[in-house]
């Protein structure tokens with residue numbers, strides 16, 4: 302089933318609770334929480350205290366995207382604050398497998414993300430250990446960017462690589478394939494067709510009429 306995971310980076314932080322309720326009431330299954338450290342990516346966003354207060358307010362699946370260096374250092378804190386899934390960047394970990402295991406040990410789900418310039422092939426050793434693979438469609442660090450056209454082929458390549466290695470997915474448990482950055486109502490159908498099943502979108506939901514935007518995305522994601 303396709304999921305919509307709106308990124309609160311684009312929300313109005315003066316009205317965050319109301320805007321989270323709006324996307325939830327209109328069908329979003331998750332909330333995307335972009336943590337930026339100003340080192341792995343050039344900007345700084347928000348962290349544990351904001352996640353903790355959101356957790357108290359919503360039952361949405363909290364999809365935490367750590368764009369931070371050496372994320373293993375903060376896994377337990379984000380779990381304590383209420384993360385349901387923690388995605389780390391392949392390029393940000395000294396030991397990717399160790400970081401994945403550290404997340405799995407806590408019981409929350411684990412995601413692995415690659416930047417646009419990182420090839421899909423680097424993901425193969427981690428197949429079978431992941432609940433989600435995040436294909437970045439922009440250079441991470443900012444909302445409101447334009448989706449990079451190579452994303453469609455990258456999604457197809459990932460799907461093909463997974464299909465070519467079925468033995469790495471015991472009992473056919475394939476990870477969710479999430480795309481993140483520059484997704485909007487005109488490109489989302491093409492991204493689903495290319496192989497994404499989990500859609501992150503910030504500006505295209507939180508800018509303008511949030512209810513209408515969410516409803517339109519959900520109509521496309523549910524195939525209506």
Ligand code: DX5
Nearest residue numbers: 441442444445483502503504
């Ligand atoms: C970028 C973040 C994205 C971003 C998406 O580094 O990972 O989640 O917030 O925002 P839009 O949809 O506006 O590109």
Ligand code: ZN
Nearest residue numbers: 333335366481
């Ligand atoms: Zn993100």
